[in-house]
Amino acid sequence: MTRIHPTAVIDPKAALDSSVEVGAYTVIGPHVAIGANSKIGPHVVIEGHTTIGRDNSIFQFGSIGGVPQDKKYAGEPTRLEIGDRNTIREFVTLNLGTVQDGGVTRIGDDNWVMAYVHVAHDCQIGSNTTIANNATLAGHVYIGDWVLLGGFTTVHQFCRIGAHAMTAFTAAVSQDVPPFVTAAGNRAVPAGINSEGLRRRGFSGEQIMAIKRAYRTIYRSGLPLEEAMAALALEESKVPDSAEYIKQLREFIASSARGIIR
Structure with a gap:
């Protein structure tokens, strides 16, 4: 049984492992590489210089590797790198990096990215994070390992959130959140440590x-x-x-x- 739906449009130059599954009407560009046992749902667009590791699940209507929402971007061959065993739910947008930074947006391993999440250019996301529905990361944001971002969290550009930190529902983060700390409110303020996590x-x-x-x-x-x-x-x-x-x-x-x- 074929693993690629006949309506999918995959550029011949794309590098997909033979075990990759691709759903109906998905479009995959020429500079994309996808590792073993990854599953790409229907109506997904994967473009740009994008590398996706093994055992990832990308659900329907995702936009992966789109150009940055940055007026300075002039078509440079910047990258998006996604590690292994990530779950990326519906309507997630992950953008390429820019040459004004390191040229790469990077997502680690074992992350759980829920619906409607936006990850802008040059973000660096660690591993084992949970990013709840509608969270929005502006450009150049750093997220450490084991971070939990509550639903509708917004993070200002260039902010960092340290390992094991947590944000509450609708937190608006405009400064760095230290490791282990829980941030809540608009604008976000410290609200104790992430003891349960x-x-x-x-x-x-x-x-x-x-x-x-x-x-x-x-x-x-x-x-x-x-x-x-x-x-x-x-x-x-x-x-x-x-x-x-x-x-x-x-x-x-x-x-x-x-x-x-x-």
Whole structure:
């Protein structure tokens, strides 16, 4: 039984593994490569210099590898790279990168991208994330591993969201969200740590408490940010089982160009 529907339009130059399934009326361009056991639903358009790994599922009406919504884009051969085992639901739009950045939009492995999500040019999404319905990422956004974005979350260009962070429904993120932190509101503000997510991923009670204490140092102690950072550095030596997480939090804040949500 054929795995490619006879109504699909696939350029002869496209590189599809023999195990790839393609649904009715899907269009795949010449610079597309798709890995083993990936399933492309009906009415999907995949174009641009797009590489898709193995075991991905892309549902109907997706627009994958479209040109950036950036007036500076002049047809340069920029890229979209998608890893393995991602689920990309209906009406998702994933755009190519631009030469003004690294030239690539990148999505890692094992991500769950729900319906109507938009990922703009040059975004970098890690692995094991969940991006709920209608979330919108502007250009140059960074999303760390294990992040959960609530439905209708909007993220301003150049913002970063650190690993294991979470945004609430309709959060409007205009500054960086540190690792482990929950962001809520319009404009988004800190609302505690993502305790439940950390428990589900196997963090111990002691590790979660250490992260919570670090959060309180940053957001509840009343210390200026520089002094809070110094206090975190001292805390690392006191909690060896959690030192890597406090260091991750501290280094993320230190490298923030836009500043963190406060």
